[in-house]
Amino acid sequence: MSTDSRAPSARRWILGVWAVLCLLPSATARAQEKPDDSVAALRQEIEVMKKAYEERISTLEKRLADLETAQGQATAPTATAEAAPPPAPAPEAPPSEPAVAAVSPTEPASGAGGASQTSNYFNPAISVIGNFLAVGGHNPVENLPAADLRESEVGIQAIVDPYARADFFLSFGEEGVDVEEGYATFTALPAGLLVKAGRMRTAFGKVNPLHLHVLPWPDEPLPVVNLLGGEEGWIGTGVSVAKLLPIGDVFTEGTLQIFRGQAAGLFESERRGDLSYNGHYRVFMDLTEASNLDLGLSYGIGPNGTAENADTRLEGLDLTYRWKPLQTGTYRSASLRGEVYRSRREQPGGDQNAIGWYASGEYQLAKRWFVGARYEAADHADDDALRDTGTAGLLTFWPSEFSQLRAELRRRHYDLTDDTATELLLQLQFAIGAHGAHPF
């Protein structure tokens, strides 16, 4: 009985499974919206595609044949080739892919070649300037190595778009890399504005904005070293806005720069809201065709990190006189420049009021030869009772526009240790790559 009673239940099970199996396809078919219709549509589509392909292949075959015959009879080539009708567009959308494929045999060849060429066009201009320095003599304070590839400056420059250009200057020392500058300049702004954003040498004074390799000396003068944070000078990260403010035909320009509150050796702040600022006003006058005067006033302020709300205020005055007859057949030129900085530093134990200045001159003896001299003096920013001084004589030779040999005989007195050091600095600079602008 037990089997009998089990049999109908088993049969019911089998029936149930059958029912489910039978229902499933219909259910799925219903889900696919009428099976016969979709299959027919597919068939139709394939049929259409097949037709389109066949049509295209036959057209292509015909064209090929026409071309071959045209090449055979060199006298009348064009007429037959153009007589072939262009491939008929496919009746429906799907064959768009084969349409591309039909064109592709010619495309990769020219396209790929063009791509590599144009990508070269848009590569930035790259230049590398090597700065090698050999030093002789004894200096217990600034102990420069006997020979040093002080800096390899890689410049990468290009125009970004119709509104901006970008300039990167990466300074490779022997040990590491620094982004000396990296900024975008917006050149197409209204109202005579020029905006830079990024990391840049601050427009404080005359030599601080310049790169080491365009200075008329192999070293930074003492006021920069003592009052602007060290050999590197003041480099800021932020935004700079400069506006032309012409007075008649005299060039004057005002620059306002806002940077974060840190600058190596100069400004220090943990708080994001503590920023540093720099303002610069420049007047340039052509005195005659051959001589001109360049005057700058600078003011900078930022947190020095010695105490809460302790600031360092910087003031600068720079003056440059240049003389260079335009008819350079005589190859004589001269320039005189001088700068005075004042640093007022709030710090625990008494505010410091440090002064630094230098005066320097350069005279061109021949097309490739220059002599120069410099006097420098600067208090220590954190102790205005200490004043370092120095004198230097220079001789520069330019083998070509792209290399430069320079010798500096330098005597510096360091007040802290009361040491006097006399040294000979020999510098070789060499530039490769894109032709940069001449320094002015």
Place this chain on the structure above:
Amino acid sequence: MKRILPVVFAFAALASFGSAAEAKLRVVSSLQDFASIAQSIGGDRVETMALAKGYQDPHFVDAKPSFVLQLSRADLLVVAGLELEIGYLPPLLDQSRNDKIHPGNPGYLDASAGCDILQRPTAQVTRAMGDVHPYGNPHYWTDPNNGRVIARAIAARLSQLDPAGAAAYQKGLAAFEQRLTQKEAEWTAKMAPYAGTKVVTFHDSWPNFAKHFKLNIVGHVEPKPGIPPTPSHTLDVINLIQTQKVPVIIVEPYFDKKTPNYIAGKTGAKVATIYPSVGGTPAITDYFSLFDTDIDAFIAAVKGAR
């Protein structure tokens, strides 16, 4: 409202003043040659100014801020291109705050386009060859045929920037071309007897001039472009002049004449100062007197050579 009115009037007055000053199209060019051509085409519709003086080495122009001011006010900038201005123009242009005259805009005209440019390098160039110009010799305006091409380009661009003056510019161009054709015949006739004359030039600035007037440049006082004369190369040049019987050494006004004079003393060749640009001397007031002066100086030198 009463307080605002004077301000509005002041602005209106300023604006009208501004537009009065704007009436002339300001053309700034790197060379006086282009400025002169633009002036002869544009007449009193344009105001021209050149950055480099005609007696100045066009490779070494200082990027003076006063030029920034000129460029900031310019409607059209005409450059020689081919990297002749690479040492000073790019930073000036960036600081000009004048988008109109940036490359790619109608206010920027590269005069070399369409000109017959010689010495385009066909192989790799390196600076071992001196200060070579990778796009070809940039001293192309010393061929009057190129002058014609430049004039047409300038006229077309002036018409584009100032459509109201298109007729005037066409008229100016026609007059310039007519004068040029007439002068060219005169110059060609003058130079015809000297066709094939061998010359040594200081810098390689003269291939276009030589091609047009059929001179044969056999050497340069500079050992390589931009490299000043060296004793050994000077001896080579002396030998060259003696063996090839070169009558003339052409020197640009901005080079030191010491070495050319020395060579001349040794060989009997004559040193001729030939001016590459308008404004080289006060007598060279335009593109026509440039060739007048140069051709006379050349002929005088050839005649004076022993």
